[in-house]
Amino acid sequence: MSSAIALFASARRNGNTGQFIDWIASTLGIQVIDLSEKNISPYDYDHKNINDDFIPVMNQLLRHEKIIFVTPVYWYGPSAQMKTFIDRTSDFLDVEELKGIGKRLRNKTAYIVCTSISDNADSSFINSFKSTFEYLGMNYGGHVHANCENGYNQVEYEEDVEKFIKSIQE
Ligand SMILES: Cc1cc2nc3c(=O)[nH]c(=O)nc-3n(C[C@H](O)[C@H](O)[C@H](O)COP(=O)(O)O)c2cc1C
Numbered sequence: 001m002s003s004a005i006a007l008f009a010s011a012r013r014n015g016n017t018g019q020f021i022d023w024i025a026s027t028l029g030i031q032v033i034d035l036s037e038k039n040i041s042p043y044d045y046d047h048k049n050i051n052d053d054f055i056p057v058m059n060q061l062l063r064h065e066k067i068i069f070v071t072p073v074y075w076y077g078p079s080a081q082m083k084t085f086i087d088r089t090s091d092f093l094d095v096e097e098l099k100g101i102g103k104r105l106r107n108k109t110a111y112i113v114c115t116s117i118s119d120n121a122d123s124s125f126i127n128s129f130k131s132t133f134e135y136l137g138m139n140y141g142g143h144v145h146a147n148c149e150n151g152y153n154q155v156e157y158e159e160d161v162e163k164f165i166k167s168i169q170e
Contacts (some may be wrong), residue, residue: 004028004066004168006113007057009035009081011074014074018114021070023112023154024144027165032070033057035081043087047095052161054088058101066109066141066168073116086132106137111168114145115152121145142167 006025010017013034013040025032038053061067078086092102110133114121126143133140144164146157 003064004030004068005061005064006030006068006070007030007035007061007082007085008032008070009010009085010070010072010106011079011080015072016146016152017070017072017113019152019154020115020146021068021113024098024161024165027161029166030068035085035094040081040084040088042084043090044125047091050095054085054091055087055098055101057131058089062101062104062108064108066111067138068111068168069129070113071116073114073122075145076122076124078125089132089136102136107139109139109141111164112143113164114143115148116145117149118145119147 001038006021008018008021012018013036021032035057038057040054040057041049041052069078069082071082074080077083089102089105092098110129112126112129114125117121121143130140142164144157144160146152
């Protein structure tokens, strides 16, 4: 397996999404970065935040070929921390010194791990990620979703997780 890493962002560390990714990450033996522990401020046209944790986190991700984006569905979209991180990839488009870093995302494979209280991850949620990956030149590897309508219940997701893990290990 080429190396993988998970980028996790939820309003709580050990909630549904946290438990879901901890299970997947421990099976794969990969690191989980928790965006809530990082100081990453919202996109700024003037780039006054250039020295916050965004570039160090991105450099950590870029050491891996497979990047797993992990978030609950909050109002048909990702968590605020994940959205902030995605917005910041715009720094690569308009800060000359960072363009080289942005280009290194190309041809990496992106995956989504998500939870919600619906049968499936909302299509607008998945599609916004897919479009973003495409724009950044990344391949889309697929997603796995846990319906936590009745709480987090691992046995319900075993089959889907097994398939997802196999697709990452290919
Ligand atoms: C602010 C907020 C918005 C939510 N929006 C949605 C939604 O649009 N669709 C959905 O199915 N579930 C929604 N949920 C439910 C969460 O996706 C679900 O409970 C998820 O498993 C929570 O993961 P967490 O424990 O990591 O926060 C929302 C929950 C919160 C707190």
